[in-house]
Amino acid sequence: MSKKDKKFISFSLAIKEILDDFSSDPKQYDLFAKVYSFLVGGKAVPGEEECPPMGIKYGGVWHQPENLKEKRFYNWHEFDDLLTQVFSSKLPSAQDIVKLYRMVMGLNAYIGSGPEKKAGIWVETEMEKYQCIQCGYCCLNLYDAFCTSAYEEDMVRWEEEGRWDILDYIVGTDLWISPRTGEEVTRCPWLRKLQNKDKYICRIHDTKPKHCRDYPKSKKHALRTGCKGFS
Numbered sequence: 001m002s003k004k005d006k007k008f009i010s011f012s013l014a015i016k017e018i019l020d021d022f023s024s025d026p027k028q029y030d031l032f033a034k035v036y037s038f039l040v041g042g043k044a045v046p047g048e049e050e051c052p053p054m055g056i057k058y059g060g061v062w063h064q065p066e067n068l069k070e071k072r073f074y075n076w077h078e079f080d081d082l083l084t085q086v087f088s089s090k091l092p093s094a095q096d097i098v099k100l101y102r103m104v105m106g107l108n109a110y111i112g113s114g115p116e117k118k119a120g121i122w123v124e125t126e127m128e129k130y131q132c133i134q135c136g137y138c139c140l141n142l143y144d145a146f147c148t149s150a151y152e153e154d155m156v157r158w159e160e161e162g163r164w165d166i167l168d169y170i171v172g173t174d175l176w177i178s179p180r181t182g183e184e185v186t187r188c189p190w191l192r193k194l195q196n197k198d199k200y201i202c203r204i205h206d207t208k209p210k211h212c213r214d215y216p217k218s219k220k221h222a223l224r225t226g227c228k229g230f231s
């Protein structure tokens, strides 16, 4: 069996990852209900609220604080902000941050000391089970995989490498704009399907944008966005 892949993160980074998870996928009703009631107490259950006069129903979570009869509804749009408020008003204990991290990321994690002997969290990322099978799904289907912004470090690297072919497809830091039409492309210009195979390659693999290199960010990110690397 391959060695377990682990990473060490600070408590504040763990909180950031939790918040990022809800901001990139806010409609996690059950999970939000669990996390919110764990942090503030009371009872939280997923549900809906009907908004007059149109009668449109919004998904979210009903929360009943301890010792109060009145319930309050939180629309899924608010999840991210609510958690930010809770974390800024009172920082949970180290043990609670680990529990929350396990709950949200679905990974084993425990308190320990890191390379500089600072306390933080060791996370078993399970990325040792991941293997890209070059199915091309992310490049073809995840809009933010090919039409987003380049990081400053990408821009600097491409300039240093003299990759004017890549820079030609960028306006400002926007990826990928056709130099011919001035319009956003509908498919990444660097993606190629291998002849007679169901496999794809990235023609700029060695210098591809940071957000492509970072994909998938975690096992949860991979499973949520349809990456086949864990199958």
Ligand code: SF4
Residues within 6 Å of the ligand: 138, 139, 145, 146, 188, 189, 190, 191, 192, 201, 202, 203, 204, 205, 208, 209, 212
């Ligand atoms: S640059 Fe490469 S990895 Fe990124 S979307 Fe295009 S083909 Fe895929």
Ligand code: SF4
Residues within 6 Å of the ligand: 131, 132, 133, 134, 135, 136, 137, 138, 139, 215, 216, 226, 227, 228, 229
């Ligand atoms: S979806 Fe996952 S397995 Fe498929 S090409 Fe992208 S990273 Fe690789």
